[in-house]
Amino acid sequence: MISSDPRVPWPPRGSHPTDSSTLPLYMVLFFVLGVFSFATYGLSDGEGALILASIISGVFFACFLILFAIYWVGYLLKGHAIWQAERQAASDGPPVGQQPGD
16 A cells, blocks of 8 residues: 655655666667668669668668657656656645545
8 A cells, every 4th residue: 555645755666768778779779770771772773772772771760760759758758757746746635536535
């Protein structure tokens, strides 16, 4: 049971995924790989190489965009959770939308 008493310390939590440097590192890696494969696309001579390089660069940029979206959604959700916890601590009551008997 979790106490709503502000004097009771919260148990330690694990770090949030947006606090880790792994996701931004992967974003940068896929972006650099996408730029490199796009440069290869511009330098290639054969038609088969152009198609392959364009597909590979498109996949790398798509991975970058997916990771970018995941990171920012996580960042926004973390900010919302902090805001909600501060709001609940300020009111010293149950969370918004719940009855005292819940």
